[in-house]
Amino acid sequence: xxxxxxxxxxxxxxxxxxxxxxxxQTDVVDVLVCRLRSKVDRDFDEKMIHTIRGVxxxxxxx
Numbered sequence: 001x002x003x004x005x006x007x008x009x010x011x012x013x014x015x016x017x018x019x020x021x022x023x024x025q026t027d028v029v030d031v032l033v034c035r036l037r038s039k040v041d042r043d044f045d046e047k048m049i050h051t052i053r054g055v056x057x058x059x060x061x062x
Contacts, residue, residue: 001059004060005058007055007056007058008056008057008058009055010029010030010056010057012056013029013032013057014026014028014029033049033057037049048060
């Protein structure tokens with residue numbers, strides 16, 4: 001929520017959450033975003049979590 005409207009890369013998410021340098025090719029962030037989407041976006045027509053291919057994720061509404 002602190003970065004709503006700003007694209008956040010997988011590396012930024014990994015470093016902020018675990019304060020550790022992970023391999024950016026890992027799917028840990030993808031799995032966590034999938035779980036988050038199932039809780040946040042599942043029951044609504046308008047989705048809030050968007051993937052910016054090759055860059056990261058952004059939390060926004062239209």
